[in-house]
Amino acid sequence: MERRTQSQASDLPEPEGRPGDAVRPLPAGQQRAELLHTLADGIATVVIHHPAKRNAMTAAMWRQLPRLLADLAAEPTLRALVLTGADGTFCAGADISALAPSRSRDEEDHAVEEPEEDTKDLARYAEEALAAFPRPTLAAIRGYCVGGGSQLAGACDLRFAEEGALFGITPAKLGIVYPSSSTRRLVALVGPATAKYLLFSGELIDAARALRTGLVDEVLAIGELDRRVAEFTRVLASRSRLTQSAAKEFADGRTDRDAYWAAQASASTDTAEGVAAFLERRPPRFSWPQG
Numbered sequence: 001m002e003r004r005t006q007s008q009a010s011d012l013p014e015p016e017g018r019p020g021d022a023v024r025p026l027p028a029g030q031q032r033a034e035l036l037h038t039l040a041d042g043i044a045t046v047v048i049h050h051p052a053k054r055n056a057m058t059a060a061m062w063r064q065l066p067r068l069l070a071d072l073a074a075e076p077t078l079r080a081l082v083l084t085g086a087d088g089t090f091c092a093g094a095d096i097s098a099l100a101p102s103r104s105r106d107e108e109d110h111a112v113e114e115p116e117e118d119t120k121d122l123a124r125y126a127e128e129a130l131a132a133f134p135r136p137t138l139a140a141i142r143g144y145c146v147g148g149g150s151q152l153a154g155a156c157d158l159r160f161a162e163e164g165a166l167f168g169i170t171p172a173k174l175g176i177v178y179p180s181s182s183t184r185r186l187v188a189l190v191g192p193a194t195a196k197y198l199l200f201s202g203e204l205i206d207a208a209r210a211l212r213t214g215l216v217d218e219v220l221a222i223g224e225l226d227r228r229v230a231e232f233t234r235v236l237a238s239r240s241r242l243t244q245s246a247a248k249e250f251a252d253g254r255t256d257r258d259a260y261w262a263a264q265a266s267a268s269t270d271t272a273e274g275v276a277a278f279l280e281r282r283p284p285r286f287s288w289p290q291g
Contacts, residue, residue, distance in 0.1 A: 033058045033095075035068055036086075042079035043233045044072045047086050048152075054092035055085040057148050062094075062122035066129035073134055079237040081133060082229055083156055084140040085149075093147025093170065094119055123148050124179045130155040131185070131252070136236050136244055140229045141165050141216070146204070154185050157248065159216040160232070161207045162225040167215060168204040190214050240270045240286045 033050035046068065048055040072078055085091050130137065130152060139145075139153040141161040146168045153159050153167075169186070171178045178199055187195045194213045198205070210216045220228050236244070246261040265271065270286050277284035 033061055035061055035064050037068060037072070039072070039075065039078065041234075042077050042237045044075070044078055044081045046072075046081065046083050048084070048091050048149075049086040050095070051087035053095060054089050054144055055087070055149070056092045056095040057123070057126075057152075058095045059119050059122055062119065062126045062148075065126040069129050069133050078135055079241065080136045080138065080233045082138050082140055082233060083130070083152060085142065089143030090139070090141040090145040090165070091149025091152060092144045093149055094123060120176065120179070123151060124181065127151045127155045127179075127182060134245065134248075135241075136248065138229065138233065138236075140225055142225065146170060150186075151182050154182070154189060154215075160218045160220060160225060160229055161210060161216045162220055163207055163222055165207045165210070165216075165219075166204045167198075167207075167210045168202060169198045170202040172200060173202040238283065238286075240274065240284075242268050242270045242286070 033053075036047040036049050038045045046065075048057065048061070050056055050058065050061065069081075072081060136158070137156040139156040139159045141153060141159060142165055144166055145153050145161070146166070147170045150167060150169050169178065183195065183199070186198070189195075190198075190213045194215075197203075205213075205215075207216065207219045211219045218228065242264060246257075246264070249257055249261075273286055274284050
């Protein structure tokens with residue numbers, strides 16, 4: 001069963017424009033800055049929704065993401081998570097107005113008086129929560145993927161982009177020290193030279209260069225991204241969660257869990273089912289973990 005929060009998917013603005021186009025004013029009800037999500041057929045889709053500022057992340061949105069991820073991780077039927085942006089762009093970074101010494105809070109924050117928080121810390125906590133999410137994660141990218149948007153995309157396991165997408169990491173334009181954990185994650189994806197190019201210059205690169213350097217895994221023609229993401233997440237949902245969970249930990253550098261995963265494999269029926277399905281030439285029906 002599909003569940004929706006905050007807004008029905010049909011309420012989201014239709015994708016419009018390419019990077020560089022003028023931002024069209026939206027009705028007040030569609031300008032709200034928030035994270036939306038759906039859960040259907042074992043796949044969660046989280047939508048970065050702040051179209052008035054090309055989906056720039058506000059402090060409230062950075063705070064919301066770890067809580068939302070924790071709720072989704074507790075869903076026993078969840079097999080994969082897709083992160084994307086509303087209105088034809090992924091995320092243009094952090095809302096720069098939040099970095100000003102004196103700033104007005106978003107309307108949703110007016111009701112609660114809270115201590116000032118460092119937006120850079122909030123972004124780092126959200127990024128680490130996404131990187132630690134226990135299921136496969138995939139960023140579906142259109143338009144701008146810049147600054148904090150690149151942090152979020154880089155924290156996903158995989159990145160699929162539409163032609164015309166633009167990528168950049170821009171702390172050098174603002175005099176901000178990029179977090180060491182984010183830098184290491186970027187280096188692991190693209191290597192030291194490309195990481196330095198992006199961080200030193202703050203310049204944008206196109207989807208073709210992002211693919212060549214390893215920043216993204218696939219680039220799709222315009223109009224094909226949603227179909228490919230749906231197709232690939234169905235593949236993920238059909239595979240062994242035991243294999244995926246262990247592989248994610250090992251690929252992310254966990255080297256102290258071999259005994260744990262060996263015990264999980266011994267207790268699981270996944271291997272027997274996978275071999276039987278192969279011999280019988282049928283799709284496997286994996287069941288680990290139960291519940």
